[in-house]
Amino acid sequence: MNFKEQILQGIPNELPAPKEYSLNVNHAPKRKEILTEDEKRLALRNALRYFPKKWHKDLAAEFKKELNDYGRIYMYRFKPDYKMYARDIKEYPAKSLQAAAIMMMIQNNLDPAVAQHPEELITYGGNGAVFQNWAQYLITMKYLATMTDEQTLNMYSGHPMGLFPSSKDAPRVVVTNGMMIPNYSKPDDWERFNAMGVTQYGQMTAGSFMYIGPQGIVHGTTITVMNAFRKILKKDETPKGKIFLTAGLGGMSGAQPKAGNIVGCITVCAEVNPKAANKRFEQGWVDELINDMDKLVTRVKKAQKNDETVSIAFIGNVVDVWERFDKDDIYVHVGSDQTSLHIPWTGGYYPVDISYDQANKLIKDNPKLFKEKVQATLRRHAASINSHSAKGTYFFDYGNAFLLEASRAGADVMSNNGIDFKYPSYVQDILGPMCFDYGFGPFRWVCASGKPEDLDATDNIAAEVMQEIMENSPAEIQLQMQDNITWIKNAKKNKMVVGSQARILYADAEGRAKIAEAFNKAIAKGDIGPVVLGRDHHDVSGTDSPYRETSNIYDGSKFTADMAIQNVIGDSFRGATWVSIHNGGGVGWGEVINGGFGMVLDGTPEADVRLKRMLFYDVNNGIARRSWARNKGAMFAIKREMERSPNLIITVPNIVDDEIINSEF
Ligand SMILES: NC(=O)c1ccc[n+]([C@@H]2O[C@H](COP(=O)([O-])OP(=O)(O)OC[C@H]3O[C@@H](n4cnc5c(N)ncnc54)[C@H](O)[C@@H]3O)[C@@H](O)[C@H]2O)c1
Numbered sequence: 001m002n003f004k005e006q007i008l009q010g011i012p013n014e015l016p017a018p019k020e021y022s023l024n025v026n027h028a029p030k031r032k033e034i035l036t037e038d039e040k041r042l043a044l045r046n047a048l049r050y051f052p053k054k055w056h057k058d059l060a061a062e063f064k065k066e067l068n069d070y071g072r073i074y075m076y077r078f079k080p081d082y083k084m085y086a087r088d089i090k091e092y093p094a095k096s097l098q099a100a101a102i103m104m105m106i107q108n109n110l111d112p113a114v115a116q117h118p119e120e121l122i123t124y125g126g127n128g129a130v131f132q133n134w135a136q137y138l139i140t141m142k143y144l145a146t147m148t149d150e151q152t153l154n155m156y157s158g159h160p161m162g163l164f165p166s167s168k169d170a171p172r173v174v175v176t177n178g179m180m181i182p183n184y185s186k187p188d189d190w191e192r193f194n195a196m197g198v199t200q201y202g203q204m205t206a207g208s209f210m211y212i213g214p215q216g217i218v219h220g221t222t223i224t225v226m227n228a229f230r231k232i233l234k235k236d237e238t239p240k241g242k243i244f245l246t247a248g249l250g251g252m253s254g255a256q257p258k259a260g261n262i263v264g265c266i267t268v269c270a271e272v273n274p275k276a277a278n279k280r281f282e283q284g285w286v287d288e289l290i291n292d293m294d295k296l297v298t299r300v301k302k303a304q305k306n307d308e309t310v311s312i313a314f315i316g317n318v319v320d321v322w323e324r325f326d327k328d329d330i331y332v333h334v335g336s337d338q339t340s341l342h343i344p345w346t347g348g349y350y351p352v353d354i355s356y357d358q359a360n361k362l363i364k365d366n367p368k369l370f371k372e373k374v375q376a377t378l379r380r381h382a383a384s385i386n387s388h389s390a391k392g393t394y395f396f397d398y399g400n401a402f403l404l405e406a407s408r409a410g411a412d413v414m415s416n417n418g419i420d421f422k423y424p425s426y427v428q429d430i431l432g433p434m435c436f437d438y439g440f441g442p443f444r445w446v447c448a449s450g451k452p453e454d455l456d457a458t459d460n461i462a463a464e465v466m467q468e469i470m471e472n473s474p475a476e477i478q479l480q481m482q483d484n485i486t487w488i489k490n491a492k493k494n495k496m497v498v499g500s501q502a503r504i505l506y507a508d509a510e511g512r513a514k515i516a517e518a519f520n521k522a523i524a525k526g527d528i529g530p531v532v533l534g535r536d537h538h539d540v541s542g543t544d545s546p547y548r549e550t551s552n553i554y555d556g557s558k559f560t561a562d563m564a565i566q567n568v569i570g571d572s573f574r575g576a577t578w579v580s581i582h583n584g585g586g587v588g589w590g591e592v593i594n595g596g597f598g599m600v601l602d603g604t605p606e607a608d609v610r611l612k613r614m615l616f617y618d619v620n621n622g623i624a625r626r627s628w629a630r631n632k633g634a635m636f637a638i639k640r641e642m643e644r645s646p647n648l649i650i651t652v653p654n655i656v657d658d659e660i661i662n663s664e665f
Pocket residue numbers: 116124125126217220247248249250251252253254270271272273276316317318319338339340341342343347348349350351352398399400401538585586587
């Protein structure tokens with residue numbers, strides 16, 4: 001059977017042969033044993049409902065073994081044999097171009113060059129799932145291949161519930177991931193209900209098919225690290241020869257050394273998993289690999305002396321690096337961390353003083369002891385950072401729940417008021433006030449032809465549009481415009497494409513809509529093929545996350561999730577091709593609600609209407625909320641938008657004088 005026939009078949013007619021558990025792939029760790037005997041029966045019954053009765057006996061034994069061995073039923077046997085990658089959109093069997101684009105995006109998220117644990121259908125972040133099992137993948141692809149533009153596919157946490165009649169203007173797919181009754185949203189609830197096969201952790205762009213490899217985060221990390229250095233350096237100083245110390249070379253964290261090189265500093269990035277470190281080294285995302293601490297110290301001192309720009313991966317635990325640099329008085333200018341602390345007990349964060357393999361064994365054999373070791377490590381980690389910061393290091397939390405988990409472990413990270421952390425989150429200090437409040441966020445696009453020439457053409461179009469907008473921009477956003485123009489002009493040179501031909505560019509509502517409009521015109525002329533637009537959920541609007549995206553909301557509403565829900569509903573009737581809303585993503589299950597969209601541009605006048613309607617709303621809904629929270633930049637941005645868009649009428653806050661409030665207490 002060729003590729004198209006296999007897709008159209010869905011669940012195969014013949015039971016495929018069992019698959020060997022491949023040893024050269026990065027597999028998800030065994031998940032926690034959490035189900036009772038009765039719940040295991042339920043998990044099995046749930047898994048078998050995807051298959052005809054005649055296979056149940058064989059599959060029951062196999063799935064039971066998967067559940068015992070891995071803590072989940074992935075249905076490895078059903079993983080298709082064809083190569084998994086984003087093909088040219090024309091290669092997909094489809095009645096709907098929009099649906100074909102979604103198939104391409106799904107395959108990109110599962111491409112072994114892109115995905116963290118491809119056989120477990122995990123794209124990034126340790127547990128960011130596209131599907132829970134291979135049956136869901138097969139059925140979804142078949143639905144997409146056969147659906148028309150008058151149907152909508154409903155996806156419940158990876159499960160394709162089915163195709164419903166809708167209309168051309170409706171989204172082709174509506175995705176929900178991990179949506180729980182709020183009282184059932186503790187980390188163990190994810191373990192339990194995911195093991196039962198009824199929910200999944202979609203992260204942000206994993207379960208919404210919008211991941212574009214670590215490039216997506218390189219841009220945000222570049223902006224963050226560049227501005228972190230700007231905060232502490234004198235006007236005439238550059239980051240050259242100055243250290244940025246951090247950890248993690250996984251799905252997203254792998255972007256850090258690349259961003260460090262673009263910023264021009266010395267990046268030291270510790271990674272305990274040699275496979276992850278090697279993968280990033282082979283992909284050219286980090287310059288040097290070192291696994292000996294003495295060698296690291298010698299190399300770093302040399303780099304400091306020679307004012308180098310270089311990125312170094314240290315294979316080992318980051319706590320050892322912080323402590324050794326402290327002991328040897330190696331001055332760290334900027335520090336952060338990007339281990340997966342949103343899942344600290346299942347391999348997101350590795351304890352110091354035991355090997356990587358021993359730690360993985362402990363997760364299975366003695367989870368209680370593993371947890372104790374993680375918490376002890378966090379206390380040591382924080383103590384060493386405190387010691388560095390007393391010498392002048394600027395440390396920021398990079399949205400991985402480091403400070404949250406460190407505080408829960410009893411580490412010394414709270415400020416004197418006992419409410420706030422000692423260190424800022426990158427959104428509070430940098431991204432929030434400088435970017436999100438003005439509407440700048442991680443807009444992105446994918447060239448569905450798969451041709452690098454199309455990506456080059458879109459880069460040029462975007463640069464021209466941004467340049468033109470910048471000429472009439474107010475002073476408040478000139479720096480952001482300039483940083484983003486520099487970014488897009490160097491994007492090709494920085495070789496960031498892994499997987500689909502994709503690009504990320506921080507842009508505001510005006511920039512996003514004008515760039516998209518110009519793309520649609522180029523498609524209509526036949527200069528480029530169709531383009532898929534989207535964004536990270538980590539944006540101005542899509543996400544309510546009190547410790548990250550909305551950590552710079554100070555009116556008490558950061559613990560509400562109305563904005564994320566409003567956004568996804570609003571996008572879906574304004575022209576999105578698909579929408580998604582997730583519980584969990586970045587900071588952890590139960591800690592965030594985040595949503596996003598995908599939009600296919602095909603060069604038609606209808607696409608032009610959709611992009612203008614939806615992109616405007618998608619960004620301005622978030623600015624309106626940020627403005628209502630009294631954020632100065634957002635108040636400026638929404639008033640400016642109202643002046644040029646008469647149909648936009650937003651409630652703006654009146655600012656009360658502090659004396660009036662204080663006089664009442
Ligand atoms: N700020 C942002 O914009 C942003 C974006 C995406 C992800 N995140 C968050 O960042 C974290 C990392 O994401 P990811 O996709 O890279 O996850 P990941 O699991 O792919 O990578 C984390 C890496 O950290 C390594 N690690 C764990 N403990 C370590 C230790 N003590 N010392 C050295 N290395 C250690 C792991 O081996 C792993 O490779 C997640 O919590 C994620 O939610 C933040």
